[in-house]
Amino acid sequence: MKRILSLALALVILPALAFSQTKTDLNLWTFNELHAQYYNSAVVAWNAANPTKQINLKAEVFPYDDMHNKLLIALQSGKGAPDIADIEISKFPNYLKGNIGLVPLDDLLNPIRKQFVQARLDIYGKDGKTYGICFHVGAAVMYYNMDMMKAAGVDIDKIDTWDDWVKAGLQVKAKIGKPMTTVETTDQWSYWPLISQQKSDYTDKNGNVTIDNDVNTKTLQFLHDLIYVQKIAVVAPGGFHHSEQYYGFMNDGGAATIWMPMWYMGRFTDYMPDLKGKMAIRPLPRWTKGGNRSAGMGGTGTAVTKQSKNIDLAKAFLVYAKGSKEANIQIWKQLGFDPVRWDVWSDPAMNEPNKFTAFFQNPNIFQTLLQVKDEIVPVNVNDRMVKVIDQIRSKTFVQVLGDNSKTAAVALKEAAAEAKK
Amino acid sequence: MKSLTNTMRVAPYVFVAPFLVAFLCFYLYPIGTTVLMSFQNVVPGQTSFIGLTNYARIVDADFLDALRVGFIYTFLTIAILVPLPIVFAVLLNSGAKRLNAVHRAMFFLPSLVSVVVAGTVFRLMFASTDKAIINSLLKLVGINPVDWIMGGAPQAMFLMVMLATWRWLGVNLIYFLSGLQSIPEELYEAAEMDGANPVQRFMRITLPLLKPTIIFVTTISIFGGFAMFEESYMFWQGLSPNNVGLTMVGLLFKRGFQQGDLGMASTYGLVLMLIVFTLSILQLKLFGFFKKED
Numbered sequence: 069m070k071r072i073l074s075l076a077l078a079l080v081i082l083p084a085l086a087f088s089q090t091k092t093d094l095n096l097w098t099f100n101e102l103h104a105q106y107y108n109s110a111v112v113a114w115n116a117a118n119p120t121k122q123i124n125l126k127a128e129v130f131p132y133d134d135m136h137n138k139l140l141i142a143l144q145s146g147k148g149a150p151d152i153a154d155i156e157i158s159k160f161p162n163y164l165k166g167n168i169g170l171v172p173l174d175d176l177l178n179p180i181r182k183q184f185v186q187a188r189l190d191i192y193g194k195d196g197k198t199y200g201i202c203f204h205v206g207a208a209v210m211y212y213n214m215d216m217m218k219a220a221g222v223d224i225d226k227i228d229t230w231d232d233w234v235k236a237g238l239q240v241k242a243k244i245g246k247p248m249t250t251v252e253t254t255d256q257w258s259y260w261p262l263i264s265q266q267k268s269d270y271t272d273k274n275g276n277v278t279i280d281n282d283v284n285t286k287t288l289q290f291l292h293d294l295i296y297v298q299k300i301a302v303v304a305p306g307g308f309h310h311s312e313q314y315y316g317f318m319n320d321g322g323a324a325t326i327w328m329p330m331w332y333m334g335r336f337t338d339y340m341p342d343l344k345g346k347m348a349i350r351p352l353p354r355w356t357k358g359g360n361r362s363a364g365m366g367g368t369g370t371a372v373t374k375q376s377k378n379i380d381l382a383k384a385f386l387v388y389a390k391g392s393k394e395a396n397i398q399i400w401k402q403l404g405f406d407p408v409r410w411d412v413w414s415d416p417a418m419n420e421p422n423k424f425t426a427f428f429q430n431p432n433i434f435q436t437l438l439q440v441k442d443e444i445v446p447v448n449v450n451d452r453m454v455k456v457i458d459q460i461r462s463k464t465f466v467q468v469l470g471d472n473s474k475t476a477a478v479a480l481k482e483a484a485a486e487a488k489k
Numbered sequence: 490m491k492s493l494t495n496t497m498r499v500a501p502y503v504f505v506a507p508f509l510v511a512f513l514c515f516y517l518y519p520i521g522t523t524v525l526m527s528f529q530n531v532v533p534g535q536t537s538f539i540g541l542t543n544y545a546r547i548v549d550a551d552f553l554d555a556l557r558v559g560f561i562y563t564f565l566t567i568a569i570l571v572p573l574p575i576v577f578a579v580l581l582n583s584g585a586k587r588l589n590a591v592h593r594a595m596f597f598l599p600s601l602v603s604v605v606v607a608g609t610v611f612r613l614m615f616a617s618t619d620k621a622i623i624n625s626l627l628k629l630v631g632i633n634p635v636d637w638i639m640g641g642a643p644q645a646m647f648l649m650v651m652l653a654t655w656r657w658l659g660v661n662l663i664y665f666l667s668g669l670q671s672i673p674e675e676l677y678e679a680a681e682m683d684g685a686n687p688v689q690r691f692m693r694i695t696l697p698l699l700k701p702t703i704i705f706v707t708t709i710s711i712f713g714g715f716a717m718f719e720e721s722y723m724f725w726q727g728l729s730p731n732n733v734g735l736t737m738v739g740l741l742f743k744r745g746f747q748q749g750d751l752g753m754a755s756t757y758g759l760v761l762m763l764i765v766f767t768l769s770i771l772q773l774k775l776f777g778f779f780k781k782e783d
Contacts, residue, residue, distance in 0.1 A: 133726070133727065135729070136746075136747075137746040137747075139614075140746065140749055143532045144751070153559065160745075161749075162748065163747060163749075164751035165532040165535075166532030166533040166535035166536075167532075167533050168533075168535025168536055169533055179721055210547070254639070254728065254730055306617070306639070307639050307730065311616065312616075313616075313618055314617075320569075329684045373562065392529065454747075454748055455748065458728075458743070458748070461583075461728055462728055462729065462730065462731065462732055462735075463550075463730075463732065465733055466730040466731050467731065471641075482550070484518075486549060486550050486551070489546055489549050
């Protein structure tokens with residue numbers, strides 16, 4: 069009797085189990101609420117398109133440092149990592165040490181690789197393999213406050229080189245008495261794009277520290293001079309362009325321009341509402357004739373961990389959610405990022421009105437991007453880069469740009485020496 | 490009978506077992522691994538021994554900054570958090586008993602607030618805009634707004650010491666109060682009869698008899714000072730301009746978790762232990778702790 073009963077039970081339970089298992093659980097860690105929202109919408113689209121490979125996605129949001137630390141420990145100890153994780157670019161090298169705990173994505177990426185801005189895949193690679201997919205190009209652009217430009221009589225389409233830009237800055241200062249721009253001292257977005265534009269970087273391809281080379285020194289000196297010689301720039305209130313104080317300052321027309329990556333658009337729409345309709349986006353000025361007018365900055369490399377029990381499914385979902393054409397259009401629509409696939413930039417969907425197109429004066433934001441698509445060089449991502457960033461953000465910028473206590477050459481030499489240790 | 494002796498023999502071990510297990514798993518084992526890791530390059534799956542390489546890399550600019558911040562912070566917190574609570578404790582001890590309890594609770598309350606909450610509140614209070622509470626108070630008395638958090642080393646140290654004082658005053662106060670309450674009342678009565686004034690009574694009776702408490706509080710303050718991390722982290726999120734808020738534990742955190750070099754972090758952990766140990770021994774010697782009482 070007992071045997072029959074258990075058999076009957078098994079007959080009832082097994083199919084039920086099998087049925088409930090048709091949805092595979094995948095865990096995802098991120099450090100950004102907006103990213104999580106995006107993945108949750110992506111999984112709905114995935115499930116609609118893949119009835120046989122249903123996913124039950126659990127996207128968890130942790131504070132930035134917390135998430136990266138937890139993930140590092142989980143990969144190091146071999147237990148507890150999620151299936152998929154967002155890893156911010158300046159942390160990425162930490163996860164490429166030793167036996168890499170992430171899964172190469174090349175087999176799925178190779179067929180579509182050509183449609184990507186190549187530099188944005190290279191940054192998450194090691195030894196010819198790619199371990200992460202980015203949300204955006206992060207093309208550095210110049211945001212102009214057109215009210216102030218008009219008041220100062222500056223035609224921004226005549227600005228081609230940084231020299232032109234400085235001249236315009238002097239004009240702005242003379243005519244309306246406002247600083248042309250702000251410069252960060254505790255973050256790196258005022259500096260990194262400028263050296264990347266000139267094909268220089270913190271480190272070279274082999275991971276050697278190059279932060280104190282001539283181009284880098286001259287560029288930091290250039291920023292210094294904007295503040296202390298031409299006096300057309302001020303240190304960003306709060307020290308960086310993501311501080312509450314800066315948002316308030318800029319929102320009130322505190323400075324005429326700012327150069328930041330494209331993903332900064334969302335900060336305007338969300339934190340500087342009074343600038344609506346006043347801002348225009350242009351490529352960065354060039355350093356030399358024919359020089360690059362942009363740089364790819366920042367990024368989140370999303371990766372699949374080796375600890376995942378469903379590596380193939382996780383990979384497929386990741387490549388779908390961040391690498392497919394539809395996904396790249398959604399990334400623009402939902403997040404306001406400049407997606408990594410350049411073949412979508414000219415897609416009509418990109419011109420549909422949304423809160424970003426409504427905010428900026430550009431009739432076609434992606435036209436700006438298409439102009440500079442081939443003028444973006446990859447940054448070198450490696451262990452030493454992490455150390456250089458730490459040095460310049462905690463010391464160099466403060467010393468050279470903030471309290472003007474050291475020259476660019478001296479401060480960068482010191483930073484290089486520390487980063488080499 | 491035999492089984493009874495057996496239980497008698499076994500029982501003590503059973504009772505201490507929970508502690509022993511916890512101690513072995515959560516103290517001795519990690520300490521051992523830390524020592525081991527300080528000789529290693531710790532990379533997932535490819536950890537290797539590198540001899541003294543980590544130790545050779547100890548002294549760098551960050552380390553010197555952390556050492557400086559650690560020493561100044563510890564010195565200041567001890568300079569404030571020993572005398573001030575003693576004064577308050579004496580005042581509270583002499584006051585009306587019922588009011589005493591209320592005051593004690595008031596002083597103690599901040600230490601129950603999590604550092605994260607307290608740090609966030611302090612950060613907002615001391616924000617550099619002129620609308621922040623502290624700066625707007627300064628403006629009322631005609632002082633220009635101060636850039637507290639990003640302004641430089643003196644302001645940064647002020648913030649950290651201020652937060653520590655607010656949080657730990659009450660805890661130290663309780664230590665000193667209990668120290669005071671163990672001093673026999675007769676001593677004061679006798680001294681009073683002999684014509685000692687309150688200052689003399691404080692200097693000659695209270696302070697000497699509080700010495701064990703003072704030694705204890707100083708010792709934990711040395712450790713607390715050098716091990717400080719959360720306060721600084723709450724103000725600067727691990728990246729302070731010119732390292733004005735970098736502590737030894739901050740450096741350990743930076744190397745281990747932000748830069749993924751757990752071997753180096755372990756080395757700094759041991760260095761921190763060494764520093765605290767040396768200072769504590771020195772301090773105990775200074776107080777005559779090791780001298781035999783005559």
